[in-house]
Amino acid sequence: MRTACKCRAYPTSEQAAVLSRTFGCMRLVWNKTLSERTRRYHSEGARTSCRETDATLTTWRRSDDLGFLSEVSCVPLQQTLRHQHTAFQNFFSRQSRYPRSKSRAGKQSAHYTRSAFRMRGGSLILARTSTPLEFTWSFNGVDASELNPTMVIVSREPDGRWCVTFAVDVRDPAALRPANHVIGVGLGLTSFLVTSDGTRVSNPRLLHRKARNLARHQRRLARCRRGSNNRLKAKAEVARAHRKVRNARNDFLHRTSTALVRSADVVVIEDLNVKGTVRNRRLARAFSDAGWGEFRRQPEYKCERAGRRLVVIDRWYPSSKTCSTCGHLLAELKLSARHWPCPACRTRHGRDINAAKNIRAAGQAVARGDSGDACGADVRRQGSLLPLSAVEQDARIGELGS
Numbered sequence: 001m002r003t004a005c006k007c008r009a010y011p012t013s014e015q016a017a018v019l020s021r022t023f024g025c026m027r028l029v030w031n032k033t034l035s036e037r038t039r040r041y042h043s044e045g046a047r048t049s050c051r052e053t054d055a056t057l058t059t060w061r062r063s064d065d066l067g068f069l070s071e072v073s074c075v076p077l078q079q080t081l082r083h084q085h086t087a088f089q090n091f092f093s094r095q096s097r098y099p100r101s102k103s104r105a106g107k108q109s110a111h112y113t114r115s116a117f118r119m120r121g122g123s124l125i126l127a128r129t130s131t132p133l134e135f136t137w138s139f140n141g142v143d144a145s146e147l148n149p150t151m152v153i154v155s156r157e158p159d160g161r162w163c164v165t166f167a168v169d170v171r172d173p174a175a176l177r178p179a180n181h182v183i184g185v186g187l188g189l190t191s192f193l194v195t196s197d198g199t200r201v202s203n204p205r206l207l208h209r210k211a212r213n214l215a216r217h218q219r220r221l222a223r224c225r226r227g228s229n230n231r232l233k234a235k236a237e238v239a240r241a242h243r244k245v246r247n248a249r250n251d252f253l254h255r256t257s258t259a260l261v262r263s264a265d266v267v268v269i270e271d272l273n274v275k276g277t278v279r280n281r282r283l284a285r286a287f288s289d290a291g292w293g294e295f296r297r298q299p300e301y302k303c304e305r306a307g308r309r310l311v312v313i314d315r316w317y318p319s320s321k322t323c324s325t326c327g328h329l330l331a332e333l334k335l336s337a338r339h340w341p342c343p344a345c346r347t348r349h350g351r352d353i354n355a356a357k358n359i360r361a362a363g364q365a366v367a368r369g370d371s372g373d374a375c376g377a378d379v380r381r382q383g384s385l386l387p388l389s390a391v392e393q394d395a396r397i398g399e400l401g402s
């Protein structure tokens with residue numbers, strides 16, 4: 001199994017200087033190549049290949065005015081060109097927006113492939129540095145002294161902390177014992193999620209809770225004179241405040257997703273394409289604060305490692321408006337209605353739990369129906385799942401915001 005082990009690193013001032021210079025050169029290579037690509041695309045309508053950008057990099061490293069590029073390791077520079085190439089491929093296949101230029105602010109990271117580092121007995125020496133990079137190891141299952149990474153990524157967080165990530169192949173973990181259980185998960189904003197078992201996990205709303213604290217730091221930053229030392233300090237404070245929110249959110253998401261994967265053999269979630277659908281800015285912030293994008297990703301690899309099955313049901317499926325007892329489909333359900341009685345079978349439903357039960361049933365039908373591996377794959381409209389209009393999807397997303 002391929003995985004990544006990320007830990008804190010403590011470079012010496014010498015190493016930090018080399019790494020910072022590497023980051024600077026990477027930014028320069030990225031931005032210069034990007035503008036060259038853009039110019040060429042607009043004037044000639046031509047795409048630039050990987051080989052061409054590599055050749056340009058070589059000429060830059062040999063030239064007089066850009067000769068300082070050869071003072072840092074070549075590997076991270078080539079890797080940044082690879083990443084830009086991928087960014088363009090994603091852009092051309094309409095998966096992402098046009099690649100943007102890189103700035104000094106924010107996270108910096110450099111990728112080192114095998115030729116650019118040496119790792120022996122748990123000590124790591126990067127290219128162009130003479131001493132081992134100090135790092136802390138906190139992975140109990142993996143022996144640091146036997147580490148043989150295929151790639152090493154050194155990064156500097158906006159608050160100045162350094163990290164090193166090792167891409168390693170480790171033994172596959174043992175599959176979890178069968179739980180003989182299928183669980184349906186409905187997502188929301190008032191409760192982060194509600195399961196078909198009736199468990200409710202409340203939304204920690206971490207950014208919302210810390211908003212006042214963040215705003216205080218940001219006001220202080222805004223008052224500082226540009227270029228002053230106090231401004232640098234204030235900036236570090238803002239970055240630290242953001243880090244705390246980020247760490248708390250990640251912790252919450254990991255705990256929640258791990259608990260889900262442990263509890264059932266088949267985990268059924270609904271697909272929500274939130275990105276680009278929400279125009280309301282306050283709602284959009286609440287969405288990113290909840291961290292659903294990450295929550296959608298975590299069960300995928302966790303299920304795979306644990307030998308569990310993840311079923312993602314189509315986002316057009318009317319999970320809230322269908323009666324989980326008799327299957328009656330309401331024509332309309334108000335966003336404000338937390339409870340509703342079924343006109344056909346007279347069952348009184350709690351809105352969220354009813355939705356989670358329907359999601360579970362839909363996932364079960366999918367798990368029974370097809371033999372292929374649906375783990376992580378989108379399951380499109382199946383059987384009785386009714387296609388709905390775009391209005392319905394907007395309503396569903398509005399509903400999650402209510």
Ligand SMILES: [Zn+2]
Nearest residue numbers: 323326342345
């Ligand atoms: Zn009913």
